[in-house]
Amino acid sequence: MSLSLDDVRRIAKLARIGVTDDELAATQLQLNRIFGLIEEMRAVDTSGIEPMAHAQDVGLRLRADEATAPDRRAAFQAIAPAVEAGLYLVPKVIE
Amino acid sequence: MQWEVVIGLEVHAQLSTQSKIFSTASTAFGAAPNTQTAVVDIALPGALPVMNKAAVEKAIRFGLAVNADINRKSVFARKNYFYPDLPKGYQISQFELPVVEHGAITLRVEPPKGEAYDKVVNLTRAHLEEDAGKSLHEDFHGMSGIDLNRAGTPLLEIVSEPEMRSAAEAVAYAKALYSIVTWIGICDGNMQEGSFRCDANVSVRPVGKAEFGTRREIKNLNSFKFLEQAINYEVRWQIDQIEDGHKIVQATVLFDPDTGETRMMRTKEDAHDYRYFPDPDLPPLMIDDAWIERIKGEMPELPAAMKTRFESQYGLSAYDAGTLTASKATAAYFEAAVAAGADAKLAANWIMGEISAQLNREEKTIADCPVSAERLALMIKRIADSTINNKSAKDVLRWMWESAKSADELIAEHGLKQETDSGAIEALIDGVLAANAAMVEEFKSGKEKAFNALVGQCMKAAKGKAPPAVVNEILKKKLG
Structure with a gap:
């Protein structure tokens, strides 16, 4: 599988990464190299092997249901670009 | 042409935990904005999610309640999209391997015309995920305000097969599901606060055709009435479109309760390209048999089983037993009245009749009923032993409603005792x-x-x- 320039544009847009036209070809090459590596791995016979969802063979750690986090709004909002009435302000979004 | 309606429902039930699904911030409703957020909820770089055990337990309870398969291993995935109330840029959800699969629920459908009937609806899956924050679009100098208190609240998304064939069936399904999640104590069921929200996938096809028509998804319906109105409007709209020679285009729509119409949300061409992948921050969720067995032992008697028991133990009709077991509180009230000596059939009639009517008028639930089950039981005993007739009993009930007096006190006070000699x-x-x-x-x-x-x-x-x-x-x- 290899990506077209349009694929690269689309992925960049979905990921909200600004890729200029100058950078497109280089990005395409890099991504296609990754796909090449994936193709190589796909060539290995993995039939009968259960796919892993995580690199480590461990189970999820669970914690008790206790609401212990303190209110740290003031500290969190000290580094926010804009706040008002306890809210974070962002450029207007409307569905 | 005769049209058949096809509906599938996705319900988001907010799980009633103390803390969030991946952080120890509180989930309590109504706090001042952003005062219930931890580093994970606001997505500070490097903050790692730690799974809440109670959320998993509640998912298991649900799976047991609907006879579903509980996956011994399930996987959390990232659902990627950009929106300011989702600061990580992805929602942690489950995709390929959800915690619960299959299962079914039986519902009683009461169509606007014709006889009531029972129907079984199969479930596709139920998966754990986190809720997003809230965007407020009031005017903040042309900006939107973001409250992340809700971000990270645990949700169970319950997905049905597209097996419902009318708005009445969809409503019956949603109500049956609501009854189950509140009954087993995994969701507080507060629909005004968004604890139970429905998305309806609706399509139509000519009767007899095997393939489904193109569906449109109605988002975020937070009342049974809106669910019914939205589906009925959407179905008429789709049929009109097709009969006028138009094609249905897959879309997400919102229901406007003021106009009673559905309208398309601004289409985002990439909206459905979520690029799911397993979340590297969370290893697979493992559930062993011992855990499931333990939860099985803690499950309450479920509505369907209780309904059958009410029919055999108290000699009630299927209808009465169904009505009384529609909510756990009503069932408990009924059983308390019978335990206090009330005749079962009379108790059922009074609870479903006068008491429920009065509660409706006052917009109260049985939990707030000013007449306790024990006080009602004494009144019913006085009907059964002919001390008072039905007509006086209605007065007695009304007076009991407004005072703390017992039926006997009121009968004496108002001289209602019948001549039995x-x-x-x-x-x-x-x-x-x-x-x-x-x-x-x-x-x-x-x-x-x-x-x-x-x-x-x-x-x-x-x-x-x-x-x-x-x-x-x-x-x-x-x-x-």
């Missing part, structure tokens, strides 16, 4: 017969109506305090 009733009837000789003659000459008139005279003489059945019986004997 048959000798006294006989004397009273003799008096009436003597005073109404003409009527007696009419009856004897074959006028049946005169009998009712005589009963009326007797009841009047008794000031309504003689049991009608006893008066009837004595009167018949005397005239016969």
Whole structure:
């Protein structure tokens, strides 16, 4: 599988990464190299092997249901670009 | 052309935990904005999610309640999209391997026309995920305000197969599901606060056609009434479009309760390209048999089982048993009344009749009923032993509603006790017969109506305090 320039544009847009036209070809090459590596791995016979969802063979750690986090709004909002009435302000979004 | 409606529902049930699914911030509703957020919820770089055990337990409870498969291993995935109320840029959800799969629920459908019927709806899956924050679009100098208190609240998304064929079936399904999640204590069911929200996938196809039509998804319906209205509107709209020669285009729509119409959300061409992948921050969720067995042992009797028991144990009709077990609180109230000595059938009638009507008028639930089950039971005992008749009982109930007095106190206070001494009733009837000789003659000459008139005279003489059945019986004997 290899990506077209349009694929690269689309992925960049979905990921909200600004890729200029100058950078497109280089990005395409890099991504296609990754796909090449994936193709190589796909060539290995993995039939009968259960796919892993995580690199480590461990189970999820669970914690008790206790609401212990303190209110740290003031500290969190000290580094926010804009706040008002306890809210974070962002450029207007409307569905 | 005859059209068939196809509906599948996705329900987001907010799990009633103390803390969030991946952080120890509180989930309590209504706090000041952003005061219930931890580093994970606001997505500070490097903050790692730690799974809440109670959220998993509640998912398992749900799986057990609907006879579903509980996956011993399930996987959390990132659902990627950009929106300011989702600061990480992805929602942690489950994709390929959800915690619960399959299962089914049985519902009672009451269509607007025709007989009520039972239907089984199969579930596709139920998966754990986190809720997003809230965007407020009031005017903040042309900006939107973001409150992340809700971000990270645990949700169970329950997905049905597209097996419903009318708005009535969709509503019955949503109500049955609501009853289950509140019954087993995994969701507080507060629809105004968004604890139980429905998305409906709706399509239509010509009757007899095997393939589904193109569906449109109605988002975020937070009442059963809106669910019904939105589906009915959407179905009419789709049929009109097709009959006018248009094609249905897959879309996400919102329901506007003010106009009763659905309208398309601004289409985002990439909206459905979520690029799911397993979340590297979270290894697979493992659930062992011992854990499932332990939860199984803690499960309450479920509505369907309780309904069957009410029919056999109390001799109630299927309808009565179904109505009483529609909510756990109502079922408990009924059983408390019976335990306190009330006749089961009478208790069922009073709870489903006068009490439920009065609660509806006052927009209260049975939990807030000012008349306890024990007080109701005493009143019902007084009906059963003929101390009062049904008509006086209604007054007694009303007075009990407004005071803390017992049925016995109110019966005494208002002099409602019926004459139960048959000798006294006989004397009273003799008096009436003597005073109404003409009527007696009419009856004897074959006028049946005169009998009712005589009963009326007797009841009047008794000031309504003689049991009608006893008066009837004595009167018949005397005239016969």
